Amino acid sequence: MKKKLLLLLVAVVACATVVSAQGRRGLRINEVMVQNDSNFVDDYGCHSAWVELFNSTFAPLEISSVYITNDKNNPKKYPVPLGDVNTEIPSRQHIIFWADGQPARGTFHMNFELIPGQDNWIGVYDADGLTLIDEVTIPASLLPNTTYARKADGEGEGAEAWEVRDGNGDKYVTPSSNNIIKDTNSKVEMFSEQDENGFAMTIMAMGIVFSALLLLCICFYIISKIGERVSKHNKAKSHGAKLRELAKEERPEHDSGEEIAAIAMALHEHLDTHDQENTILTINKVKRAYSPWSSKIYGLREVPRR
Amino acid sequence: MQFSDFLLSNLEQFWHLTGFYNATWEHFVMLAVGLFFIWLAIKKDFEPMLLVPIGFGMLIGNIPFNATAGLEIGIYEEGSVLNILYNGVSAGWYPPLIFLGIGAMTDFSALIANPKLMLIGAAAQFGIFGAYMVALLLGFAPDQAGAIAIIGGADGPTAIFLSSKLAPNLMGAIAVSAYSYMALVPVIQPPLMRLFTTKKERLIKMRPARAVSQNEKIIFPIVGLLLTCFVVPSGLPLLGMLFFGNLLRECGVCNRLAKTASNALTDIVTILLGMTVGASTQASEFLTAQTIGIFALGFMAFIIASSSGVLFVKLFNLVLPANKKINPLIGNAGVSAVPMSARISNNLGLEYDPSNYLLMHAMGPNVAGVIGSAVAAGVLLGFLA
Secondary structure (H helix, E strand, O other): OHHHHHHHHHHHHHHHHHHHHHHHHOEEEEEEEOOOOOOOOOOOOOOOEEEEEEEOOOOOEEOOOOEEEOOOOOOOOEEOOOOOHHHEEOOOOEEEEEEEOOHHHOOOEOOOEOOOOOOEEEEEEOOOOOOEEEEEEEOOOOOOOOEEEEOOOOOOOOHHHEEEEOOOOOOOOOOOOOOOOOOOOHHHHHHHHHOOOOHHHHHHHHHHHHHHHHHHHHHHHHHHHHHHHHHHHHHHHHHOOOHHHHHHHOOOOOOOHHHHHHHHHHHHHHHOOOOOOOOOOOOOOOOOOOOOOOOHHHHOOOOOOO | OOHHHHHHHHHHHHHHHOHHHHOOHHHHHHHHHHHHHHHHHHHOOOOHHHHHHHHHHHHHHOOOOOHHHOOOOOOOOOOOHHHHHHHHHHOOOHHHHHHHHHHHHOOOHHHHHOHHHHHHHHHOOHHHHHHHHHHHHOOOOHHHHHHHHHHHHOOHHHHHHHHHHHOHHHHHHHHHHHHHHHHOHHHHHHHHHHHOOOHHHHOOOOOOOOOOOHHHHHHHHHHHHHHHHHHOHHHHHHHHHHHHHHHHHHHOOOHHHHHHHHHHHHHHHHHHHHHHHHHOOOHHHHOOHHHHHHHHHHHHHHHHHHHHHHHHHHHHHOOOOHHHOOOHHHHHHHOOOOOHHHHHHHHHHHHHOOOOOOHHHHHHHHHHHHHHHHHHHHHHHHHHO
């Protein structure tokens, strides 16, 4: 019993760890500005380098105790402080950390600075200080007031997922905002343009519905055949006969419900031909398994006496 | 200020808060619709479990009040009690709970014994996509068209679930429309079934279904979940709960859970769902030309769905051997109005041959319709959300 409980506990802990890890793995470095001369201003009115983190999951993500660093040899350089409600990033939202080397200014001011004119490596480590969640190397060529940002929020791996944004055209700098600003549902737009009369949707959707149910149909056809074979085999085994011999004894195909009902009726008439009901009273013992969940002992209490 | 002035000004303020002061003709129309639903349920016995809560919900939702007074009583006012109860509809978590109950109530034996009946459930989904095309023609956007078209699946919870994701502004009209037509299944389907079948076809006797082993019944929800959700993961909330409920029922070791899911839980959620859907039909939001369009499209979707089920069986019979023909009267049951449409198949079958019981055969496509409409909703959600 103890062994089982221990196993269960281990399984629960493992699941919890996996779930937690899955959540943290959704954290992404999304946009970085190394030299901020006249761009976004922090809550002290200063222009500082900033790092935008993005929660790419569809659930809120609590990031306190993860580490942000610019030094591969010191993964625990800046621990995101505990106890600040603002360290929970809502689903698919952003948070900005200032790389101003002034951690005394608050949770979102880190204890390191980014240096213009050289490659800046930034890494985000999980609470264990060992698991690297995300990393990026900002090229030295990045100009002042421009950012190195993901092309699509939280998506892609490697340098090809990133681009330089200088604020011109659609390459806008978007601190604490989506890198791609969506004003419509692209899927709906696509269907509006490409499938005006709905034929394509009908063909695709009905095809999927039919295939899903056809798959289920085929699967159960096979399962029923296997089931039939297994039950025949078991029957043959219990009769001590071979499967082929038993197959000969099977009832004919044309055996309809009516015929079975007629045979049953005839047997009933033959075996039990009384015109008055026999008055045998059978009392079955009702057995209920005890469970503390349904016990009235725990659900009721005595009426208080004066 | 004199005492009389003080009294008068307060009484005037109170008067401005009353329903009599704030009433408009739209409120009375909606109250009349609510009363009509209650009458249909009590006097005509049309789906009383649904129409009584919806009808009364309409009365609750259409009591006129001063919406600018900040009384926090309206269903659309954040923080009001009705708004909290409505969260199950707007966030879409009532429908999966109802599906849990449906799963725990439904015996899939008929379907397992005769798996080809699943295809009838798939064919009936033509109603959804027929309505989708017409809705696009009428100028609805694809996401709105998809939400409206799901009425053709004849599945209230699925309609609510999908519309809450694709077109929350149309949800009240879609839900009321879906439930109204489900209640009117006995009126809508029989004429269509007679229209599309010959007397000879209606007399087809189907072979009794084979006995299904307990193991098959246990495997069904597991395999069903894996196969359908691997194809359409977006149908997971509905299909997951449906098959989970069914496993509770069939596994034989969770009888108490199955009983709770199929009785108490379903009853509680049905009460809340029906009442809040009814209350969401506030006159100001509900009485629009769009609503009339939605009702018309829903009616059309229902007709296409019922007809396509019957016609598909006729088509299917062309390739089936003579001793395995299917009675097309069970084709209407491909819509997922469980078990009403299966009962209609049975009643109509008995009308033409008093010894031809079709109920168990019709239950096959009927429950396949539940799966089919959930898959169709998943597809629409995947494509348009």
